[in-house]
Amino acid sequence: MNRFRVAFLLLLLGLAVGVVAPLRAINISTNQTYTQDFNTLNSTGTTNVWADNSSNPGSIIGWFAQAGGTFGSNYIANNGTLTSGDIYSYGALGSFNTSTTGNLAYGVTFTNNGSANMQFELISYTGEQWRNGVANQTLTFSYQKSFVAITNLTPTTDVGWTQVPGLTFTAPVSGIGAQLDGNDGNLAGNRTAVEFDLKANLQLIFLQPNETIMFRWLDIDFLSGTEVAMAIDDLSITVTVVPEPSSALLAFGGVGLLVARRRRS
Numbered sequence: 001m002n003r004f005r006v007a008f009l010l011l012l013l014g015l016a017v018g019v020v021a022p023l024r025a026i027n028i029s030t031n032q033t034y035t036q037d038f039n040t041l042n043s044t045g046t047t048n049v050w051a052d053n054s055s056n057p058g059s060i061i062g063w064f065a066q067a068g069g070t071f072g073s074n075y076i077a078n079n080g081t082l083t084s085g086d087i088y089s090y091g092a093l094g095s096f097n098t099s100t101t102g103n104l105a106y107g108v109t110f111t112n113n114g115s116a117n118m119q120f121e122l123i124s125y126t127g128e129q130w131r132n133g134v135a136n137q138t139l140t141f142s143y144q145k146s147f148v149a150i151t152n153l154t155p156t157t158d159v160g161w162t163q164v165p166g167l168t169f170t171a172p173v174s175g176i177g178a179q180l181d182g183n184d185g186n187l188a189g190n191r192t193a194v195e196f197d198l199k200a201n202l203q204l205i206f207l208q209p210n211e212t213i214m215f216r217w218l219d220i221d222f223l224s225g226t227e228v229a230m231a232i233d234d235l236s237i238t239v240t241v242v243p244e245p246s247s248a249l250l251a252f253g254g255v256g257l258l259v260a261r262r263r264r265s
């Protein structure tokens, strides 16, 4: 049996027992800015099928949405007037908690499929509020890294997640009086530009070759009050290859070598 046939059989065996690495969604290996405007989410309907990390129409590759309770794997396209607990499309990716859904979370994964370390430098998005409620409700931003695929947003816990407070969105409007009509989250007073320069703040997030990261937005089920509907839109994530420190050292060493040679000559 030649080597190729052995390799092929091993691949088949791997597929059969599920040991071949699962699909990892968004690969990064070069300097790039990932953007997402969520405009491919369905804009009508209350039973739109949500599939994690899927290219199905109405879902988005690399994106996950999960509930601490249940949301039925459907999402609702709406303008803030509905109060069913669910994942929502407001032209943005959002959520509204009830006791049935419990906490809701959504997030996006990236995998470093290159040979160099990568660093996340800048993350920005627009936080939109599509329904009013009690004050100070947030979409809490955090991340988790692993050398195996991350598919679980674990909406009921912060264990294993590292928060980046500068990227948490706090709903800008409070006041239950306006509750009945919903908000237009695209209006200036109902949205907040959230941006955090990880590089300038010396909080670069590194990703080693073959390592995966999940960025998570968590919407807590606010048990003792009236829920706010929040969403994220116009996300931008800038990632670059970590500069090789050795190249600077090599250049320095080269200069040293040159000096030594000149002295000798």
Ligand SMILES: [Ca+2]
Pocket (backbone or CB within 6 Å): 037, 038, 039, 091, 092, 233, 234
């Ligand atoms: Ca949008």
Ligand SMILES: [Ca+2]
Pocket (backbone or CB within 6 Å): 090, 091, 092, 128, 185, 186, 233
């Ligand atoms: Ca929007």
Ligand SMILES: [Ca+2]
Pocket (backbone or CB within 6 Å): 097, 137, 219, 220, 221, 222, 227, 228
């Ligand atoms: Ca909430």
